Amino acid sequence: MGKRFVELIKYFYECFIETLFPHINQCICCGEESDEVICDKCNSKINYITGKIKLKDFDEYVYPCCYYGHEIKKLVLKFKYGRDFYIGEKLGDFIIDKIKSFEDKNWVLAYIPSSKKNIKDRGFDQCEFLAEYIEHETGILAKKYLIKDDNVKEQKRLSHKERIDNLKDAFQSSKEVSGKEVILIDDVITTGATLFFAKKALIDAGAKKVLIIAVAKSTI
Numbered sequence: 484m485g486k487r488f489v490e491l492i493k494y495f496y497e498c499f500i501e502t503l504f505p506h507i508n509q510c511i512c513c514g515e516e517s518d519e520v521i522c523d524k525c526n527s528k529i530n531y532i533t534g535k536i537k538l539k540d541f542d543e544y545v546y547p548c549c550y551y552g553h554e555i556k557k558l559v560l561k562f563k564y565g566r567d568f569y570i571g572e573k574l575g576d577f578i579i580d581k582i583k584s585f586e587d588k589n590w591v592l593a594y595i596p597s598s599k600k601n602i603k604d605r606g607f608d609q610c611e612f613l614a615e616y617i618e619h620e621t622g623i624l625a626k627k628y629l630i631k632d633d634n635v636k637e638q639k640r641l642s643h644k645e646r647i648d649n650l651k652d653a654f655q656s657s658k659e660v661s662g663k664e665v666i667l668i669d670d671v672i673t674t675g676a677t678l679f680f681a682k683k684a685l686i687d688a689g690a691k692k693v694l695i696i697a698v699a700k701s702t703i
């Protein structure tokens with residue numbers, strides 16, 4: 484009983500330390516010892532994007548922080564499905580660096596809301612988490628300006644045309660964005676259809692300007 488009790492105490496102690504100091508001295512990608520949050524080896528494999536890129540299917544520019552390669556995919560999945568909020572904050576830092584590269588300073592922050600089903604499955608809304616973290620770190624006001632129709636189907640298995648039909652009336656924006664400069668954030672951009680129509684809803688509600696930033700852009 485004594486030994487098992489000590490093991491149990493040790494286990495709880497480790498959980499407690501992991502909660503207080505998650506991933507300390509560890510690379511969040513590979514888990515190897517590292518003084519940096521992402522070790523040099525993993526960092527060199529991340530394909531960062533400077534400035535903006537044009538979406539293939541829309542007349543629209545977006546500002547992803549990097550391409551959705553192996554390392555970033557691992558981080559996004561651990562954050563989204565493993566509820567690793569420490570990683571979520573690091574992904575939020577990517578977006579903050581991007582925001583700092585813009586000259587304008589009077590932004591408000593909007594985000595693509597998850598569906599009720601996804602929130603129930605994952606236990607949280609990942610873009611809301613990112614928006615709240617960015618608000619906390621930068622003071623930029625973040626709000627749920629966008630509402631997404633919950634009848635919209637999952638995009639993954641739809642063709643390009645079906646995606647457009649599925650999304651074109653999917654978003655509604657609060658009129659509070661009227662006259663404001665908005666940063667619209669998402670985790671991963673695939674075709675950009677979601678962001679294109681979300682931006683349209685913000686503009687229709689009177690937003691003066693909308694910039695789209697995401698953690699990553701998939702090469703699809």
Ligand SMILES: [Zn+2]
Nearest residue numbers: 510513522525
């Ligand atoms: Zn690493």
